[in-house]
Amino acid sequence: MSVKLTSRQVGDVTVIDAAGRVTLGEGASAFRDAIRNFAAKGDKKLLLNLADVSYIDSSGIGEMVSGFTTVTNGGGQLKLVGLSKRVKDLLQITKLYTVFEAFDDEAEAVRSFH
Amino acid sequence: MSRCERGHMETIQTTLDSTLQTADTAEELVLKEAAKLGLEEDEQHQIGMAVRECTVNAVVHGNRYNKNKKVHLQIERSEKDLTVVIGDEGEGFDINSLPDPLAPENLLRQSGRGLMLARAFMDEFDLHPRPGGGTEVRLAKHLTKA
Numbered sequence: 001m002s003v004k005l006t007s008r009q010v011g012d013v014t015v016i017d018a019a020g021r022v023t024l025g026e027g028a029s030a031f032r033d034a035i036r037n038f039a040a041k042g043d044k045k046l047l048l049n050l051a052d053v054s055y056i057d058s059s060g061i062g063e064m065v066s067g068f069t070t071v072t073n074g075g076g077q078l079k080l081v082g083l084s085k086r087v088k089d090l091l092q093i094t095k096l097y098t099v100f101e102a103f104d105d106e107a108e109a110v111r112s113f114h
Numbered sequence: 115m116s117r118c119e120r121g122h123m124e125t126i127q128t129t130l131d132s133t134l135q136t137a138d139t140a141e142e143l144v145l146k147e148a149a150k151l152g153l154e155e156d157e158q159h160q161i162g163m164a165v166r167e168c169t170v171n172a173v174v175h176g177n178r179y180n181k182n183k184k185v186h187l188q189i190e191r192s193e194k195d196l197t198v199v200i201g202d203e204g205e206g207f208d209i210n211s212l213p214d215p216l217a218p219e220n221l222l223r224q225s226g227r228g229l230m231l232a233r234a235f236m237d238e239f240d241l242h243p244r245p246g247g248g249t250e251v252r253l254a255k256h257l258t259k260a
Contacts, residue, residue: 023137058228061227062223063224065222065224066224068222086156094227098221
């Protein structure tokens with residue numbers, strides 16, 4: 001299964017729930033388009049929920065970084081929640097844990113925007 | 115696809131098209147052999163991802179999706195090791211010329227992490243010119259890691 005993306009509002013925070021595989025091709029493109037669309041709409045507080053992401057490759061990681069840059073350059077924030085051990089390992093290996101603010105708990109992540 | 119069994123060594127060789135589907139195919143083939151070797155689930159995942167990254171590299175950067183060029187995959191499974199060789203028919207490149215994806219100035223680059231991840235996930239990683247042209251990457255995972 002490629003990635004499936006849905007969104008919901010928690011107060012003024014837009015939570016993007018991602019599920020499935022985020023790999024080069026359709027999955028990573030959908031990831032990029034979703035983040036850019038929210039940023040273009042003017043959403044400034046984006047929380048990417050990766051709890052149901054089963055697989056993410058370097059292309060998916062690249063799209064997350066690209067999304068982070070887009071949102072940050074627009075004056076917004078993109079944070080992460082629900083990282084599996086495998087995704088945490090990827091962020092460690094790539095040193096991206098120094099870039100992304102990541103949370104285990106969604107409520108805590110939402111509070112961090114305020 | 116050819117499969118050859120010699121003693122405790124089994125070798126699979128296949129030639130694949132320069133499409134993204136090839137990354138799925140290569141990963142699936144290697145994961146089947148990794149499971150037979152008895153590697154743990156996390157290790158299998160790492161091997162699969164390393165193979166995916168190197169195969170994508172061969173298709174995208176090596177063969178540049180050229181339908182006339184192939185990806186060459188060899189999987190060798192012994193009692194204690196799994197070795198995967200992925201070759202392309204591209205122009206070749208010097209791995210040392212690639213920007214360091216961990217350098218602070220490169221952290222926000224969109225691409226350039228694939229080979230680093232493959233190296234991190236495997237016990238052995240060697241990238242060299244492929245005999246006859248192109249680039250070949252050799253990945254190995256040992257059952258009993260010290």
